Amino acid sequence: MEANDERGPDHLARIGFRLALAGYIPFAALSIWLIGITADHPTHAFTLLLLTGYGAVILSFLGGARWGIEIHRNGEASGRIMVTSMVPALIGFAAFAVPVPYVFAMLAVAFAAQGAWDSFSAHSGLVPQWYGKMRIVLTVLVCAALIVAFMATAY
Numbered sequence: 001m002e003a004n005d006e007r008g009p010d011h012l013a014r015i016g017f018r019l020a021l022a023g024y025i026p027f028a029a030l031s032i033w034l035i036g037i038t039a040d041h042p043t044h045a046f047t048l049l050l051l052t053g054y055g056a057v058i059l060s061f062l063g064g065a066r067w068g069i070e071i072h073r074n075g076e077a078s079g080r081i082m083v084t085s086m087v088p089a090l091i092g093f094a095a096f097a098v099p100v101p102y103v104f105a106m107l108a109v110a111f112a113a114q115g116a117w118d119s120f121s122a123h124s125g126l127v128p129q130w131y132g133k134m135r136i137v138l139t140v141l142v143c144a145a146l147i148v149a150f151m152a153t154a155y
Contacts, residue, residue, distance in 0.1 A: 009128060009130065010130075012128075012130075013128070013130035013131075013134070016130065016131065016134055017130075017134050017137075020134055020137075020138050021138075023058065023138075024138060024141050024142060024145075026050075026051075026054050027051070027054065027055075027141070027142050027145040027146070028141070028145050030047055030050055030051040030054070030145075030149070031051065031145040031146070031148040031149040031152065032148070033047055034047055034048075034051070034148070034149050034152040034153060035148065035152045039153075039155060048100055048153070051104070051149055052095050052096060052103055052107070053096075055092065055095060055104075055107040055111075055146070056089075056092030056093060056095050056096070056107075057092065058092075058111075058142075059088040059089065059091055059092035059107070059110055059111070059114065060088060060089040060092050062088050062114050062118075063085045063086060063087065063088035063089045063114075064085070064089075066081070066084075066085035066088075066117070066118075067082055067085040067086075069121070069126060069127055070082050070085060073126075088110060088114055091106070091107075091110045092107075092110075094106075095107055100153045101149070101150045101151075101152075101153040101154040102150075104146045104147070104149040104150040104153065105146075105147075105150050107146050108142075108143045108146040108147055108150070111139055111142050111143055111146065112139060112143055114135075114139070115135050115136060115138070115139025115140075115143075116139075118131065118132055118135035118136075118139075119132045119135055119136050119139075120132075122135075
């Protein structure tokens with residue numbers, strides 16, 4: 001569906017925001033679960049793995065989105081931006097080597113940096129304004145969930 005179809009860009013913004021909020025649910029659910037269980041709970045280690053893995057996957061997705069944005073610019077595409085868009089995936093991969101609770105701080109910093117990049121891109125007209133606004137809201141929510149996970153596991 002094109003952004004200029006009969007429903008318009010506002011329709012796409014609503015769909016994008018709803019999908020992004022749905023993507024936030026695992027961050028919230030896993031972080032809240034970590035608050036409610038003890039370190040010796042049977043699902044504790046698996047919950048840590050799920051949250052780390054989900055963070056890595058979503059960082060990779062965001063980097064891929066940046067790659068797509070850049071190649072969509074046709075003749076204006078920047079190799080530097082394309083290389084930089086690989087960094088979120090590499091950070092996500094590296095997260096598996098970082099001990100708990102520091103992995104959640106690292107992921108929060110990575111999400112904050114990616115959110116800032118996306119917001120600045122909206123201000124400079126590289127992405128739609130709704131995308132930049134959505135990314136700021138989701139960045140705040142995801143970083144808050146990761147901080148909760150950090151605090152819940154910093155024992």
